Amino acid sequence: MNRMTTVMYSALAMGALSMPLHAEIREVRYDFPTNAGTALLYGYFGGDSPVEGSIISTTLFIEGYTTTGGTDAADFFMGFDVPVLDATSTQIRLEGSDLGWSGVGSFSHGFTTDDYNGVIRPGRFGAEFSGGGTFVGDAYVTFTVDTTLVPAPGTCGVLLGAGLVGVRRRR
Numbered sequence: 001m002n003r004m005t006t007v008m009y010s011a012l013a014m015g016a017l018s019m020p021l022h023a024e025i026r027e028v029r030y031d032f033p034t035n036a037g038t039a040l041l042y043g044y045f046g047g048d049s050p051v052e053g054s055i056i057s058t059t060l061f062i063e064g065y066t067t068t069g070g071t072d073a074a075d076f077f078m079g080f081d082v083p084v085l086d087a088t089s090t091q092i093r094l095e096g097s098d099l100g101w102s103g104v105g106s107f108s109h110g111f112t113t114d115d116y117n118g119v120i121r122p123g124r125f126g127a128e129f130s131g132g133g134t135f136v137g138d139a140y141v142t143f144t145v146d147t148t149l150v151p152a153p154g155t156c157g158v159l160l161g162a163g164l165v166g167v168r169r170r171r
Contacts, residue, residue, distance in 0.1 A: 025147070029142045036130060039128045055145055057143070064107075073131075076099075078093070084120055086118040092116070108137070
C-alpha cells in the first residue's frame, strides 16, 4: 500500500474507534403518593442519585384512582413538572374532567408519549395531586433516559496516540 492509502485507512479506523458510546438506557420511575392531595418537591432528577442525559420516552400509568368521601372524579388534578429542555411540553397535566372521569368510583388511565423528550435540565422540579381520592392500584410515571454520552475506549486510545506522536516529534 502506498502512504496515502495507509493514512486513509488509519483515519477511518480511528474515526470508527472514537465514536461515542451510550452510558446506558435507564428507567427513572416516580410512584404517585397514596392520597391525591399532596404536593412534592424533588431536588434533582433521578431519585437517589442525579441522572443526566436525554429523556427518550415517557409512560404514565394509573390503575385504580378511587374517589373518597363523595368527591367527584372530575375534580382530580395532577401536574408533574418534567425537568427537560427543548421538549414539546415540560409539564404533564391531567384533569379528571378531561379524562372523561365523573362521579364516584375507581378510574384508570395510561399513555406513552415522546412529548417530554429532551435533555434533562439540572434543578428542582415538583408534582401536585389534588381533588381528593386515593391511588389504590399501581400509579406512576416512568421516563426512559439515554444517559450522558461517554467517550468510547477508542477515543482515549486516539488521544493517547496523538500525545505519544507529539512527544516523539519533540525529540
